[in-house]
Structures are given as C-alpha cells and as structure tokens.
Amino acid sequence: MTLGAAVSWALGNVANKIISRDSQVTGISLVVWSALVAIVPFFACSLLFEGVDVIRESLLAVSNRTMWALVYLALFATIFGYAAWGYLLGRYEAWRIAPLSLLVPVVGIISANLLLGEALSGEQVVGAFMIVFGLLLNTFSGFFSFARWGRG
Numbered sequence: 755m756t757l758g759a760a761v762s763w764a765l766g767n768v769a770n771k772i773i774s775r776d777s778q779v780t781g782i783s784l785v786v787w788s789a790l791v792a793i794v795p796f797f798a799c800s801l802l803f804e805g806v807d808v809i810r811e812s813l814l815a816v817s818n819r820t821m822w823a824l825v826y827l828a829l830f831a832t833i834f835g836y837a838a839w840g841y842l843l844g845r846y847e848a849w850r851i852a853p854l855s856l857l858v859p860v861v862g863i864i865s866a867n868l869l870l871g872e873a874l875s876g877e878q879v880v881g882a883f884m885i886v887f888g889l890l891l892n893t894f895s896g897f898f899s900f901a902r903w904g905r906g
Contacts, residue, residue, distance in 0.1 A: 763855075767848055774844030781840030785833055819870075826869075853892055856885050 860882045866872040
C-alpha cells in the first residue's frame with residue numbers, strides 16, 4: 755500500500771504539472787472538481803462497511819470541534835494546500851518542490867499542538883527537526899559544499 759501511495763502521489767503530480775502547464779485550469783478549480791469525484795465512492799464504502807445506523811449516529815453527534823476540524827481540512831489543508839502545490843508544480847520543476855511534501859507531517863503536528871493543544875512527544879519533536887534539517891541540507895547542499903569552500 756505504501757508503494758501504491760507513492761506511485762499514486764507521483765502520477766498525480768505529473769498529471770497536475772501537465773494540466774497546470776498546458777491549460778488555463780487554475781489550481782483551485784482542479785482541486786475542487788477532482789474532490790467531487792471522491793464523494794460517491796467514499797459514501798458507498800461508508801454505507802458498505804459502516805451502515806446507515808453508524809452514519810446517522812455520527813452525523814447527530816457532530817461537535818463544534820469536529821466542524822472546525824472539517825472546515826480546516828476542507829478549506830485550508832485541501833483547497834489552499836493543493837492549490838498552492840499545483841501552482842508550484844506548474845511554475846517549477848517537480849524535483850525542486852517534491853521534497854517539500856516531507857513538511858506535511860511537520861506542519862500537521864505543529865498545527866495540532868498550536869490549534870488543538872495536543873502534546874508533542876520527544877520523538878515527534880526530534881523527528882520534525884530531522885526532517886527540517888534534512889530538507890535544509892538538501893535544498894542548500896551547494897552552499898554546504900566543503901570542496902567549494904576550500905577554493906577560497
């Protein structure tokens with residue numbers, strides 16, 4: 755499943771780059787229209803695996819916190835996030851911005867801490883620093899080249 759997810763992400767990025775480059779489709783319209791495709795299969799799977807009673811109970815027990823989480827996920831994380839990603843894919847080479855997708859879990863845990871008050875474990879903090887450090891090292895690897903520094 756992990757390999758399938760990676761292949762799906764890669765193919766989606768290629769398709770997004772082609773669509774963004776070769777047409778007048780904006781990132782936001784691409785995200786919104788493609789999100790409509792998932793509604794029917796997700797609803798069908800929910801009916802199949804959970805049933806009508808669980809769906810009804812879940813809808814009746816929705817809290818304000820759940821609604822705010824839904825608004826955040828729908829508007830900011832999905833529409834803004836993927837529209838910005840599509841814009842970057844259309845403007846720059848994929849190899850330049852693909853490593854930035856590693857920031858997704860870092861932004862997620864920081865957002866959960868700041869917005870929801872969730873505690874971060876030591877492992878999460880160390881992992882986030884390792885990801886950011888690795889990205890900085892990868893992005894500015896030419897700057898950190900010791901051979902270049904030795905030339906004077």
